[in-house]
Amino acid sequence: DIQMTQSPSSLSAYVGDRVTITCRASQGISTHLAWFQQKPGKVPKRLIYGASILQSGVPSRFSGSGSGTDFTLTISSLQPEDFATYYCLQHSNFPWKFGQGTKVEIK
């Protein structure tokens, strides 16, 4: 099975900061990776698919990059509404696996 290691598990940043979250796969998954945002008490929302393709309607301050084993989600200028937990998902090989999540808090 492919394991996903997501880091950091939590972070605190100021509004306007650039924030980076990483996911590492235990073996190559090409670009079969998605990023999700989940706000407290809400349903997950896909932000990025295909490692770098922005979901329609998602603000352009979100971007994804990477292929193979190392992937990054970047928020270029953190906004108050970005307070949430973020998850990566590998969907290259079954069983699919989510990362452990990164909780983003606003300072």
Next chain:
Amino acid sequence: EVQLVESGGGLMQPGGSLRLSCAASGFTFSTYTMNWVRQAPGKGLEWVSYISSDSSGIQYADSVKGRFTIFRDNAKNALYLQMNSLRAEDTAVYYCEGDSGGYDYWGQGTLVTVSS
């Protein structure tokens, strides 16, 4: 308006069975692959099961393999998850999720609690 509406959750004793349903509307359900994803209280997301658009491909997480069965009825725009031999660790909110390339839809979730 796109909608995925789960139902069938509730309180069950360990060893019991439950069937979850997910009713789809507002999109061409028969062209979407579907998944069940769960989230235990205060925990992260866990992928549970996958079914292809025509039901020819089905996959399960190791944690539910042999106990859960996913199936769909494209004529009724419905997705199901038959859950048998329930365990305490199956307690979670269960979401149905539909994916077709650039489109990704989630239901609001249904809570399954397994406890004696």
